[in-house]
Amino acid sequence: MLENPEKFSKPIPPPMKDKDGNPIVDDEGGATIQPTAHFVIKSKDIKGSKVFLNMTSHKMVDPFEEKEIPDSEELGIRIPLSLGDPREDRDK
Numbered sequence: 001m002l003e004n005p006e007k008f009s010k011p012i013p014p015p016m017k018d019k020d021g022n023p024i025v026d027d028e029g030g031a032t033i034q035p036t037a038h039f040v041i042k043s044k045d046i047k048g049s050k051v052f053l054n055m056t057s058h059k060m061v062d063p064f065e066e067k068e069i070p071d072s073e074e075l076g077i078r079i080p081l082s083l084g085d086p087r088e089d090r091d092k
Contacts, residue, residue, distance in 0.1 A: 023060060033058045033082070050091055058082065 016024045016032050023031040035056035043051050057063070062080040069076045 033060055
């Protein structure tokens with residue numbers, strides 16, 4: 001059984017969508033989206049506790065791209081991010 005302590009529980013608001021089912025973008029450029037799941041990265045923090053990173057995508061978040069680094073002639077990888085709140089949970 002998964003546990004989610006009260007201090008970490010936060011209701012997830014329903015996605016805000018327009019009449020065509022597309023997310024509504026607010027004045028600051030933000031939107032509530034429902035991403036597509038891809039894979040999970042399992043790691044440990046400096047105290048040795050397990051940390052899971054859920055990798056997802058959505059058509060509104062740009063994909064990785066190779067791009068020139070500002071004030072440099074080198075190329076780097078640009079990784080656009082959309083982050084959700086951390087969530088405490090119990091592992092098997």
